Amino acid sequence: MNCPRRLLYALYVTTSAGLAWTTALEFRHGPAWAGFLFAAASLVPLIAVIRESEMPHEPFIAYGVAAGAHEDVVRAELDGACCERWWTSCGTDHDTTCPHRIPRSSAA
Structure with a gap:
């Protein structure tokens, strides 16, 4: 755990303790x-x-990728793209010259 995270935890606990003390004072002297x-x-x-203690420290650890390896994952995904239309159609269509083009069937 790094220093800013410890300071943040200390601030949270201190704030909670202050509110708990205010709670006790309100139950004694104020409205319920x-x-x-x-x-x-x-x-x-x-x-x-x-x-915050359950959150991963690195942004890509939540996806099962080690810290620093996310560039490799992105590069592999970019290299795996087959054509321009595939990118712009969210993977549903392919260019006519694309080797991964699958002919559409009229069968339902």
């Missing part, structure tokens, strides 16, 4: 609805800590 509001608000930073 405000106490419930602060109690719910004190859970939000803790949920953020949980969600």
